[in-house]
Amino acid sequence: MTSETPAFPDDFLWGTATAAYQVEGAAAEDGRTPSIWDTFSHTPGRVLGGDTGDTACDHYHRFREDVALMAELGVDAYRFSVSWSRVQPTGRGPAVQRGLDFYRALVDELLAHGITPYLTLYHWDLPQELESPFHGGTAAGGGWPERETAYRFAEYAQAVGEALGDRVHHWTTLNEPWCSAFLGYGSGVHAPGRTEPVAALRAAHHLNLAHGLGVQALRSVLPKRAEVLVSLNPAVVRPRSQSAEDVDAARRIDALANRVFAGPMLHGRYDEDLLADVRHLTDWSFIKDGDVETAHQPLDGLGINYYTPSVVSAAPEGATEVDRADGHGNGTASPWVGAERVAFHQPPGEHTAMGWSVDPTGLGDLLHRYSEEAPGLPLYITENGAAYDDKPDAEGRFHDPERIAYLHSHLDAVARARSQGIDVRGYFLWSLLDNFEWGYGYSRRFGIVHVDFETQQRTPKASARWYAEVARTGRLPEPTAPALD
Numbered sequence: 001m002t003s004e005t006p007a008f009p010d011d012f013l014w015g016t017a018t019a020a021y022q023v024e025g026a027a028a029e030d031g032r033t034p035s036i037w038d039t040f041s042h043t044p045g046r047v048l049g050g051d052t053g054d055t056a057c058d059h060y061h062r063f064r065e066d067v068a069l070m071a072e073l074g075v076d077a078y079r080f081s082v083s084w085s086r087v088q089p090t091g092r093g094p095a096v097q098r099g100l101d102f103y104r105a106l107v108d109e110l111l112a113h114g115i116t117p118y119l120t121l122y123h124w125d126l127p128q129e130l131e132s133p134f135h136g137g138t139a140a141g142g143g144w145p146e147r148e149t150a151y152r153f154a155e156y157a158q159a160v161g162e163a164l165g166d167r168v169h170h171w172t173t174l175n176e177p178w179c180s181a182f183l184g185y186g187s188g189v190h191a192p193g194r195t196e197p198v199a200a201l202r203a204a205h206h207l208n209l210a211h212g213l214g215v216q217a218l219r220s221v222l223p224k225r226a227e228v229l230v231s232l233n234p235a236v237v238r239p240r241s242q243s244a245e246d247v248d249a250a251r252r253i254d255a256l257a258n259r260v261f262a263g264p265m266l267h268g269r270y271d272e273d274l275l276a277d278v279r280h281l282t283d284w285s286f287i288k289d290g291d292v293e294t295a296h297q298p299l300d301g302l303g304i305n306y307y308t309p310s311v312v313s314a315a316p317e318g319a320t321e322v323d324r325a326d327g328h329g330n331g332t333a334s335p336w337v338g339a340e341r342v343a344f345h346q347p348p349g350e351h352t353a354m355g356w357s358v359d360p361t362g363l364g365d366l367l368h369r370y371s372e373e374a375p376g377l378p379l380y381i382t383e384n385g386a387a388y389d390d391k392p393d394a395e396g397r398f399h400d401p402e403r404i405a406y407l408h409s410h411l412d413a414v415a416r417a418r419s420q421g422i423d424v425r426g427y428f429l430w431s432l433l434d435n436f437e438w439g440y441g442y443s444r445r446f447g448i449v450h451v452d453f454e455t456q457q458r459t460p461k462a463s464a465r466w467y468a469e470v471a472r473t474g475r476l477p478e479p480t481a482p483a484l485d
């Protein structure tokens, strides 16, 4: 029998999270121009069911209702992202007031309800103008594989910092740069949908550079007390066996999933084995003198997004098809550039509607790993949660016991890591609302609040009530669904 979950301290931060393209809608309002996700989702065959973020949860118009929902839950913080092309429609130049007004109003509404804003600058929605300009703009384009995009990001960071720095004190540069680089330019299951291995590596480097330049830009305009983070989605990579081949497969994936970002950002270096693994693809000459030093900026916290671990092995000799059960969409190209002959295996046991195995030990492992890798750096879980196929009962209520069990087991792992001395300061549940789940459209529901995408009606699920109790008491109630009215 396991011991009782340790309690969380009073100052532990309880939050919920969303991202601009997944919830805002209002895609063409108030001067916003398309991002790469608008273009991608409007391209037939890219997103399940042809779904787009045109309307999403209509958060742009309903944010006051959504903030009121958060206030009812009693959460301390809201993690949201800014749509770059709402603020800088051409991806460059001075910020547009109408775009900023929305975020200012959102932040003021949060503050009025005692909810602390955690602002993420980039959650995957690059202005289309910076990828392949189609508004007759002057941008060179090329997206993240091009160095210029990192400079554009720094300019954007500074503009948003100047506009909102008086009221937002918690900033995140990038969310999950691995997805931007390797799903966007490697497997192509995310926007902009390119399948160019070298471009994916170049993108990874320029995201590292953008992060560093972005931190510098923010620090130059924000008050001293402001905190700057980055949110990574480190993979928990487990070899299927202890054979030398499988252990090496895990090492390769660890390099491409984790160390490619944590190396420069946290340690100011790219590891030799990572560089060597893909030397047949690139000589890495796009890394210029001083880049890794720029990427290595002092941070006030590390955001960790965790959902599921990966089990890998070396692909058997002679196999023509490599198992791509890596939980990242059904693309035929591999996101694991230079490590295409690594097979991914579905761990046994329970799975969420994403097909991701439920394994809270992975979260504990990550917390231990990063507290050792980055001693002294406070950790935040900036995303964790689960998609399930929630259906209403006869009265229209949503009972989601699997999600409650998922949250319970993962929060238990966080509490135990804390009790072992790991400095985890907050937890942001993904997600406040059912929303646009990228290549899966609206078919996967991560919210603790159900959204009817026809009527935009919000209905808190049983998990919302359960989480409210966690946030109120700092303790984990039994993982049984609370009664719904």
Ligand code: IFM
Pocket (backbone or CB within 6 Å): 019, 022, 176, 305, 383, 430, 437, 438, 446
């Ligand atoms: O919905 C996404 C989010 O945008 C980034 N992290 C993973 C979530 C679930 O797939």
